[in-house]
Amino acid sequence: MIKKEKPDQAKEQSFLGPRISIWEHLTSRDQEELEKTAADYRAFLSSAKTERAVSRLIIKEVTKAGFTDLLTDKKLGSGGYLSHHGKLLGLFIPGQADPALGFNLVVAHGDAPRLDLKPKCIYEDEGYALIKSNLYGGIKKFQWLTRPLALWGFCVLKDGREVEIRFGEDSSDPVLTITDILPHLDRKVQRDKKLSDAFPAEKLNVLAASVPEGPIKDKFRVKKALLKILFNRWGIREDDLISSELELVPAGVAREVGFDSSLIGGYAQDDRLNVFCSVRALLGVSKPARPILLIIFDREEIGSYGSTGAETNFVQRLAASAFSASGQEPTWYKVQNSLALTQAISADVEAALDPIFKEVHDDLNAGRLGLGPCVTRYTGGAGKYGASEAGAEYMAYIRHIFEQGKVTWQSTLLGKQEEGGGGTVALSLAAYGMNIVDCGAPVLSMHSPFEVTSKADVWMMVRALSVFFQSQGHKGAKGR
Numbered sequence: 001m002i003k004k005e006k007p008d009q010a011k012e013q014s015f016l017g018p019r020i021s022i023w024e025h026l027t028s029r030d031q032e033e034l035e036k037t038a039a040d041y042r043a044f045l046s047s048a049k050t051e052r053a054v055s056r057l058i059i060k061e062v063t064k065a066g067f068t069d070l071l072t073d074k075k076l077g078s079g080g081y082l083s084h085h086g087k088l089l090g091l092f093i094p095g096q097a098d099p100a101l102g103f104n105l106v107v108a109h110g111d112a113p114r115l116d117l118k119p120k121c122i123y124e125d126e127g128y129a130l131i132k133s134n135l136y137g138g139i140k141k142f143q144w145l146t147r148p149l150a151l152w153g154f155c156v157l158k159d160g161r162e163v164e165i166r167f168g169e170d171s172s173d174p175v176l177t178i179t180d181i182l183p184h185l186d187r188k189v190q191r192d193k194k195l196s197d198a199f200p201a202e203k204l205n206v207l208a209a210s211v212p213e214g215p216i217k218d219k220f221r222v223k224k225a226l227l228k229i230l231f232n233r234w235g236i237r238e239d240d241l242i243s244s245e246l247e248l249v250p251a252g253v254a255r256e257v258g259f260d261s262s263l264i265g266g267y268a269q270d271d272r273l274n275v276f277c278s279v280r281a282l283l284g285v286s287k288p289a290r291p292i293l294l295i296i297f298d299r300e301e302i303g304s305y306g307s308t309g310a311e312t313n314f315v316q317r318l319a320a321s322a323f324s325a326s327g328q329e330p331t332w333y334k335v336q337n338s339l340a341l342t343q344a345i346s347a348d349v350e351a352a353l354d355p356i357f358k359e360v361h362d363d364l365n366a367g368r369l370g371l372g373p374c375v376t377r378y379t380g381g382a383g384k385y386g387a388s389e390a391g392a393e394y395m396a397y398i399r400h401i402f403e404q405g406k407v408t409w410q411s412t413l414l415g416k417q418e419e420g421g422g423g424t425v426a427l428s429l430a431a432y433g434m435n436i437v438d439c440g441a442p443v444l445s446m447h448s449p450f451e452v453t454s455k456a457d458v459w460m461m462v463r464a465l466s467v468f469f470q471s472q473g474h475k476g477a478k479g480r
């Protein structure tokens with residue numbers, strides 16, 4: 001039931017009508033479903049903090065739902081999955097229509113900005129063992145100092161054994177941290193500098209141990225003591241770190257935020273919010289009209305390069321596997337043509353207007369928490385450079401299915417022109433000629449260790465993706 005808008009709200013109308021928050025028209029059943037979705041989402045954010053962990057968790061979940069491995073299992077279950085290097089994951093559900101007519105594809109990314117460990121990273125200075133980190137993705141470096149950090153990852157030892165590391169998350173575990181200078185002494189090293197110079201990446205070194213061990217005449221006794229701990233706990237020797245993927249991430253669980261508990265705060269909601277919502281929507285689909293693909297990419301935060309990123313040919317491989325699983329020969333032409341007829345959503349988060357930094361947003365086109373998924377027609381920098389842009393017909397189609405499916409959504413752009421810019425995986429997929437548009441929940445403090453979203457948007461995002469997955473396909477998808 002939609003409540004009547006108050007007269008003062010009417011003043012704030014944009015050309016798309018009044019801004020009425022999702023919270024204003026929730027039924028008690030909606031409210032229950034929203035809280036359940038938000039609780040599951042928080043658990044997901046807290047339990048999977050690397051792209052590998054995300055991939056593994058989803059495989060477990062879809063296997064439970066009857067999905068089979070598209071590479072190794074002969075018969076297709078309720079759906080299939082294709083995993084690549086344990087970090088890139090594709091899912092497929094057959095539809096009633098021939099895959100040759102194209103797929104309904106959703107793409108999201110499971111990686112997030114963080115600090116990786118350098119291959120040679122442990123050293124000792126002034127009686128401390130320290131660990132050197134390497135930036136991954138766009139972070140504001142100062143946000144990572146003086147806070148509890150956890151170490152997640154994976155190491156392949158010299159003898160080939162694979163070791164999982166998860167340190168700093170259990171309440172009995174210590175955490176790690178990066179120190180910062182006290183304000184009393186920061187004038188020359190930080191305060192008088194430009195922000196971009198005040199926190200050099202090479203100073204993001206983690207405090208790792210402080211107790212020496214062994215004969216006093218020995219050098220680097222704290223480093224040796226740390227190496228002994230690593231060996232005793234995980235069997236890791238110093239040179240094994242060269243064959244590891246270790247990530248420093250904010251320690252602790254995702255939380256409810258606000259006196260009214262309406263918001264969710266936590267790390268890596270860009271883009272695990274959409275990973276969560278897309279998997280949830282996919283598992284709720286039954287007998288879709290068109291075949292469905294979902295891809296969880298890795299390496300989006302560093303430009304989608306690398307063997308598990310969106311710049312690979314993975315979408316072709318997944319589409320080919322889908323043809324095979326549907327009993328069709330995946331010829332080159334069939335695969336390419338089906339991708340050109342595919343309609344896609346690049347499910348990635350959008351910047352929310354921050355009341356404290358309004359000046360970077362174009363008020364009319366800014367995303368706002370609580371108003372539903374943001375549909376962003378184009379990304380890129382000034383003058384649409386490097387942008388993927390959805391065409392008018394496809395935008396009309398998205399509008400139409402969202403309206404039919406009772407999705408509350410907003411039309412948005414990242415920020416004002418010439419303030420900066422950003423892109424998503426949309427352009428890598430658009431290269432195949434498919435229709436694709438960005439759509440995702442708005443986020444405050446994006447790329448920070450504690451990103452903030454609205455429970456209402458998470459809940460509505462699941463609905464938006466369900467509606468999209470089950471949609472019939474637009475005229476353009478039939479080759480117009």
Ligand code: MN
Nearest residue numbers: 270271348349
């Ligand atoms: Mn993203």
Ligand code: MN
Nearest residue numbers: 270271301447
């Ligand atoms: Mn991002």
